[in-house]
Amino acid sequence: MKLTTRFRYGTRAVLDLAIHAAERPVSLKDIAQRQGISRKYLETLFSTLQSSGIVRAVRGPRGGYRLTRKPEDISLRRLYEVLEGSGPLVDCTADPDICLRSASCVTQQVWEEMYNLCIGYLDSISIQELINRS
Amino acid sequence: MKLTTRFRYGTRAVLDLAIHAAERPVSLKDIAQRQGISRKYLETLFSTLQSSGIVRAVRGPRGGYRLTRKPEDISLRRLYEVLEGSGPLVDCTADPDICLRSASCVTQQVWEEMYNLCIGYLDSISIQELINRS
DNA sequence: TTAATTCCTATTAATTAAATAGAAATTATT
DNA sequence: AATAATTTCTATTTAATTAATAGGAATTAA
Ligand code: FES
Ligand code: FES
Secondary structure, three states, X not given: OOOOHHHHHHHHHHHHHHHHOOOOOEOHHHHHHHHOOOHHHHHHHHHHHHHOOOEEEEOOOOOEEEEOOOHHHOEHXXXXXXXXXXXXXXXXXXXXXXXXXXXXXXXXXXXXHHHXXXXXXXXXXXXXXXXXXX | OOOOHHHHHHHXXXXXXXXXXXXXXXXXXXXXXXXXXXXXXXXXXXXXXXXXXXXXXXXXXXXEEEEOOOHHHXXXXXXXXXXXXXXXXXXXXXXXXXXXXXXXXXHHHHHHHHHHHHHHHHHOOEHHHHHHHO
C-alpha cells in the first residue's frame, strides 16, 4: 500500500502553484525546476488537473497555470481522487459483485472502514493548510 | 493505493485457519478449497507466516498448519506488516534521506500521519474480532 | 515573426505483484 | 518397508500497473 508518484508529485506541484501564483500564471517549467520533477511528467498531471477543474491553463509565452479556486477550497481528498485514481483499497468496496462471498465477507467491511479513515483524513487537509505549515 | 492480494488473501486464510483449527492441523488444500485461493499461492503466504511466528507447520499426512497463539492476540496490523511488506505510504517516512527536501517537506508529515491512522486501525482489529463478526 | 508555452497522442521503460512449476523432504498410516 | 499426504524450497513466468519520455501541433504574448 503505497501512494502513487502521480498523487505525491501532483500535490507538491499544486502546492507550489498555490504558493507562487500571483498576477501571472505559473509555468510548468518553473514548477519542474523548483520541485525537481520532469516537465513532461508534470504535463500529464496538469492535463488531469485541468480536466478535473482544479487548474486552468493560459497558453503562449508568459503562460502557465492558475488555480481555479482558493487553496482552502482544494482538499487533498480531491487531489487523491483525481490523481491517484485507484479508488477504494479493494475493488469490492465499490462493486461487491467482484468477489463472490461479498455478502458474508467480514474483511471487506474492514478494508472499507480503513479507506473511509484515509479519505476522511485527506478531506480534512487543504492546500491552504499545507501553505500554513510551510 | 490498493491493498495487495498477499495481505487480503493472507488475512482470509488465517481467519479460515482460526475458525477451523481444532484438534488437528488444517491443510492448505482445505483452506484453498474453502477460500477459492490456489494452494500454491497459499504456500508462499504460509512460508512467510511461519517464519514470522504466526503459524506453525505439521508435516506429513494429516498435517497442516496451526496458529501459534490465540486469535485475539493476532492483530491485522501484524498481518499487514508481515504480508504486505511495503511499509509506510512513502519511503521517506522510514528513511528521510530518500528525498532531498525532507527536512522542509510538509507533505511528508501528512503521508506519515495517514499511515499512522491506518496502522492504528489495523492494530485495533484482531482475528478474534473477525470471528465474532462472522 | 519568434519564442514560450500548453496540448495531444503515443510509446517505452521500469517496477511490482501475482501466480505457477516441479521436485525434495517429512511423516502418519498401513 | 511402502505409500500417500502433506510441507518446503528454489526458481520461473506471467500479468498488471506505474512512471517516464518523445515529438510535434496548437496557441499566443511580445
Ligand atoms: S468480498 Fe471482496 S475481499 Fe471479501
Ligand atoms: S520528503 Fe519525501 S515526499 Fe516530501
